[in-house]
Amino acid sequence: MADKAQIQEAIEVQGEEVRKLKSEKASKEQIDEEVSKLLQLKAQIGEDDGKHQFVLKTAKGTRDYNPKQMAIREKVFNTILGCFKRHGAETIDTPVFELKETLTGKYGEDSKLIYDLKDQGGELLSLRYDLTVPFARYLAMNKITNIKRYHIAKVYRRDNPAMTRGRYREFYQCDFDIAGQYDAMIPDAECLKIVYEILSELDIGDFRIKVNDRRILDGMFAMPWKEVRKEMVSEKGLSEEVADQIGEYVSLQGGMELAERLLQDQKMSQSKQACAGLTDIKLLFSYLQLFQVTDKVVFDLSLARGLDYYTGIIYEGVLTQTGIAAEAQNSSGAEESVSVGSVAGGGRYDGLVGMFDPKGRKVPCVGVSIGIERIFSIMEQKAEAEVMYKKNPKLLSQLQYCEDSGIPLVAILGEQELKDGVVKLRTADISRADLIAEIKRKTSEA
Amino acid sequence: MADKAQIQEAIEVQGEEVRKLKSEKASKEQIDEEVSKLLQLKAQIGEDDGKHQFVLKTAKGTRDYNPKQMAIREKVFNTILGCFKRHGAETIDTPVFELKETLTGKYGEDSKLIYDLKDQGGELLSLRYDLTVPFARYLAMNKITNIKRYHIAKVYRRDNPAMTRGRYREFYQCDFDIAGQYDAMIPDAECLKIVYEILSELDIGDFRIKVNDRRILDGMFAMPWKEVRKEMVSEKGLSEEVADQIGEYVSLQGGMELAERLLQDQKMSQSKQACAGLTDIKLLFSYLQLFQVTDKVVFDLSLARGLDYYTGIIYEGVLTQTGIAAEAQNSSGAEESVSVGSVAGGGRYDGLVGMFDPKGRKVPCVGVSIGIERIFSIMEQKAEAEVMYKKNPKLLSQLQYCEDSGIPLVAILGEQELKDGVVKLRTADISRADLIAEIKRKTSEA
Structure with missing residues (x-):
């Protein structure tokens, strides 16, 4: 079974190689050589032992969720859902293919x-790539x-x-979008909020x-673009000056004051559209101040x-390296555990609806997409940590932990219990006020 | 736009025709003729007017859900989910393709x-056809x-x-399954429950x-199969006797007593597997009696x-013609409205897991799948009916209706209110016990 899976894997890799060469319009000889390797691999599986060996796996880049994982997923969804609803959004659904x-x-x-569906004699269909275009x-x-x-x-x-880093071929997006003509930057600020x-809540x-x-x-990029282009064409490299200049801007980070400073910048202010963008950023930050979220928001060129x-x-x-992402990494010890990265993204897309309207009528839109998979990976490792938080735990410290974290029932199965063929079920401490009710409940059960 | 859509539709129909002929291995001439028709249709679209006309639609057999429809869908899901959880099920998720x-x-x-994905140089994938095989x-x-x-x-x-009858190419299934070795017919009875x-709850x-x-x-079918086969081969039709015999059984409906009667039936009792089935049906009905659901369950051959x-x-x-399905049909008047049909189905599949296990180890399973789309169509028409339940409603009868059906708030916007620029907000009657609390709440709001 393992060998078969390895060959399957090799066939996949080789298939991608052939496809790549074809897309790069490589020489016929080169393609033929790789195709023959592919056919040899496929023959190995065919020759196998006559019996059809089934590969028991999910499609590449996809995963199942078991009940425990579903419970974590549901928790994440509920947090996100609660926030979306609090902000007054309705929900819609669209088909998985367009x-x-x-x-x-x-x-x-x-x-x-983009995943295309096979042409089976009807329409040409593709699986949705995001939720924004639908x-x-x-x-x-x-x-x-x-x-x-x-x-x-x-x-x-x-x-x-x-x-392992939460990047899949099938994954959830949690999108919130505001369509319509509103005063500048207010919907945009709400998305950031x-x-x-x-x-924060997660x-x-x-x-x-x-x-x-x-x-x-x-x-x-429009500013020195002519020169950049000349340089790139003649020497295949940026000139030092231009590279420095772009590099200088790109390294800038700040808040409203940075937008103000750049509006004064001579080179920057030559570009009408850059100025429009800077003015909007400035306005945006004034709303973000009202929303009290500027401690986490940074204008990053x-x-x-x-x-x-x-x-x-x-x-x-983005999650920053400190915090639980790093903790989870340390506790599991493996370097390939959850790495930090983008967990949400979005922006304004005022032209997209117009691309679909027969008369090109525009509908201004702004939105944000929360990527659940990386968040989920972290939550999952966190839940794992809940179980293995100590290598050699003493009973008392375990009970203390349950009390501290509000776990109401503990099943104890030690040597003595094994010998007696029983399980000790210990309930957590209860408040004085609940004592009578609890005793009544217990005695009526018996 | 309309013409384009018509041609697109014609291309689709013609494409299906070509595919059908190919699968039937029709003569080359016949296929060529239909292919040339197809190409002519495609050419019409290409020639159009030079400008690319975009067809603004969802894929055939699929639909969007707007917020109102989503609210109804959620209500249906919650009912189903509640029942599944009450019966102690956990949930899993699997990828959309396998x-x-x-x-x-x-x-x-x-x-x-089955929908296949295009071969894009990796694995060969298909969209899932049900939730049972995954x-x-x-x-x-x-x-x-x-x-x-x-x-x-x-x-x-x-x-x-x-x-219009709730049959789609993309649709929800709500599956509940029990895997494992248990005493006969108990999990099966739970699925029916x-x-x-x-x-009932919906x-x-x-x-x-x-x-x-x-x-x-x-x-x-095994019983008289030899004769049936002989007849079918020699005369391409069933003999009257055999047809009568099968017809006789097939028209039988009943409960446990029917299973008992058939177990006594001389011809039926010759088949070991039929007897095993009848014995199980008998046992099943004894559990269904305990579960008090025999008023709706019928043994139907x-x-x-x-x-x-x-x-x-x-x-x-299956929904029977009486009840709301018919009501909805009457109130909307249209004949093509919701028709009655299967809304749930399932059974025992003890061999399926073994087909995937490398050593063929079997896991007995039984399950049921609730089809949401027809139910949803009915609920949607019902919600529609809620709004237009009378052509020319008097105010008092509307208020009475709200009181009867527990609608707590009524906004009244008549001629006088329009003139005054106000809306009258009428709360429903409240119980004496709640009166003081309600007055306090109202006065503290002001």
């Missing part, structure tokens, strides 16, 4: 990661210009999985929310987000 | 309805021999959609739960279920 053309031209580079399609289709909605569902990406509330360690604006990035559809403010919630 | 070979050979005829794969993979679990998730079938509880009209046993069916993997008891929950 017409392929609905997803076309929305994700830039990342489009190659949401925009939904708005355009139903001519909705105004909604605050959340959507918690699975999305699909043919990415290189790194499951939501990230702040959820990451209690998974310290975090930061990085904020930037697509237009500042665009403006920054190095933040960029891959998706094509963002038009203004962008942001990302 | 390795194609995991699904192979499990569904017989219906396998052609559950069996999960049990085998984790060597679990004992679990009571529920799983509420979407499944996928390339079936002919009939969406669950269907009974859920259909309050969607009268229902019946039909029960049969795969082995009775097999035994019945005509019941057959398509899926290959059933090995014993099978059952199906």
